[in-house]
Amino acid sequence: xxxxxxxxxxxxxxxxxxxxxxxxxxxxxxxxxxxxxxxxxxxxxxxxxxxxxxxxxxxxxxxxxxxxxxxxxxxxxxxxxxxxxxxxxxxxxxxxxxxxxxxxxxxxxxxxxxxxxxxxxxxxxxxxxxxxxxxxxxxxxxxxxxxxxxxxxxxx
Amino acid sequence: xxxxxxxxxxxxxxxxxxxxxxxxxxxxxxxxxxxxxxxxxxxxxxxxxxxxxxxxxxxxxxxxxxxxxxxxxxxxxxxxxxxxxxxxxxxxxxxxxxxxxxxxxxxxxxxxxxxxxxxxxxxxxxxxxxxxxxxxxxxxxxxxxxxxxxxxxxxx
DNA sequence: TATACATCGTTTCAGTATGTAACTATTCGC
DNA sequence: GCGAATAGTTACATACTGAAACGATGTATA
Numbered sequence: 001x002x003x004x005x006x007x008x009x010x011x012x013x014x015x016x017x018x019x020x021x022x023x024x025x026x027x028x029x030x031x032x033x034x035x036x037x038x039x040x041x042x043x044x045x046x047x048x049x050x051x052x053x054x055x056x057x058x059x060x061x062x063x064x065x066x067x068x069x070x071x072x073x074x075x076x077x078x079x080x081x082x083x084x085x086x087x088x089x090x091x092x093x094x095x096x097x098x099x100x101x102x103x104x105x106x107x108x109x110x111x112x113x114x115x116x117x118x119x120x121x122x123x124x125x126x127x128x129x130x131x132x133x134x135x136x137x138x139x140x141x142x143x144x145x146x147x148x149x150x151x152x153x154x155x156x
Numbered sequence: 157x158x159x160x161x162x163x164x165x166x167x168x169x170x171x172x173x174x175x176x177x178x179x180x181x182x183x184x185x186x187x188x189x190x191x192x193x194x195x196x197x198x199x200x201x202x203x204x205x206x207x208x209x210x211x212x213x214x215x216x217x218x219x220x221x222x223x224x225x226x227x228x229x230x231x232x233x234x235x236x237x238x239x240x241x242x243x244x245x246x247x248x249x250x251x252x253x254x255x256x257x258x259x260x261x262x263x264x265x266x267x268x269x270x271x272x273x274x275x276x277x278x279x280x281x282x283x284x285x286x287x288x289x290x291x292x293x294x295x296x297x298x299x300x301x302x303x304x305x306x307x308x309x310x311x312x
Numbered sequence: 313t314a315t316a317c318a319t320c321g322t323t324t325c326a327g328t329a330t331g332t333a334a335c336t337a338t339t340c341g342c
Numbered sequence: 343g344c345g346a347a348t349a350g351t352t353a354c355a356t357a358c359t360g361a362a363a364c365g366a367t368g369t370a371t372a
Contacts (some may be wrong), residue, residue: 004270007280008174009286015171017301018164019290051349060331065194065351087338087349112162118289124163129285131166133274140169147172150331207320216360219323241365243320305361 011134018115019147025107029100030074034059036104038067042077042091043101049088058149076100089155163290174271175303181263184255186230190215190304194223198233198247199257205244214305216280232256 023033031039041053046060054064068091071077076097093101116124140146179189186248187195210220224247227233232253236243249257270278296302 006264006282007272007275007283007287008178008264008268009272010177010284011167011271012171012178012303013296013301014287014290014292015174018171019168019295021292022164022168050351061350062216062331062333062352063329065176082349085339085349089350090303100177108162108164112164115162115292117291120190123286125254126282127163128161128166130275130279130283131170132164134168136270140173143165145165145169146176147168147171149233151295201341205320217321218360218362219322219358241320241368245321 009011020112022108025111026104029103029107031104033098033145034067035071035147037145038064038078039071039093039097039101039104043093043098045088046077047080047082047084049082049085050091051088053091057144058146060150063150071097157223157304160167166288167290175301176265179266182260185259185263187256187260189225190299191227193301194220195227195249195253195260196230199249200229202248203238203246205238205241206247207244209247211229213300219306227253250307265268281308 019033026033026036037057038053040060041057042048045053045056050064050068051061054061059067067078068077068089072079074096075094078092078094080092082088082090108137116127119127135142163181175189182189182192188205193213194215195211198204199211201209201212202282206220207217207223209215210217217222224233224235224245234248234250236248238244242282275283
């Protein structure tokens, strides 16, 4: 079989373009994909420490610092004091952060719509089903894009 | 819709892992993905100059130098003199390069087999068909993985 | 033919992104 | 209390990348 025709190559090639396109869609909001990833997880687990978040997302502590820095500078996230541990910072979404997250979801929905524009709803569902079977077989963490996280810790 | 459930995210996530896996499969052969890309295209267009190849693959000239350097050092590719233009180098596959390419194709086939292990042949065909119909798929250069090439020149 | 300009391959360089290893402040186990 | 472990931060060393400069060669033009 000619390379470029297989499922593997197609998915890999498409994935690169799709994530690049999402990055472009996020750019007008002043958000990078990694910032979006962290913002979303802060919303899901308010009050988490930076390293707890970093562990879940496989982002090393030193990188988390600058990501949270940028989110805080933009007023989307707050570093509050943790009442029980003065070393840790409790991360919280600000109202502005919540609004931003809502905007990103709209972007994501539009992105998805554009990608699947040529597919019927039934086809789309079938596609999702097959892709999901492929992901399950590969032990991926749902909702966490490995390109934005660290290579290591895969052995854990 | 929750992020992580969409076609876009699934493909992007899968694509990253799949290309990473291919890189790992290539590693025992002492070949990196970009070297493989160039090697394959040298085979398809023997005698090309470096920049002609670079233009097709969207790899800037300065990068092409080190890629061809490494391929030549390993004895897979030759820089011959171009009889009609002494500036250009005519790239040719060596017999060893040809053997290497055959080995990489075996790797690619095995990779594809592993990916589609859970899919019936009919499903696999349907999957390929749908992937090809995704809107973003239309802008892709067949057989050229954009992650290995330059960002620019997209406007051309 | 002489001259200006374009092209090929190469080298140099500066910007960016990354993880590791120190470092301080704090907490926990004993 | 005292040593070890942990949270966040900073400093640093490394790798990757493309733009730009460069010499050699080719092409067009007068």
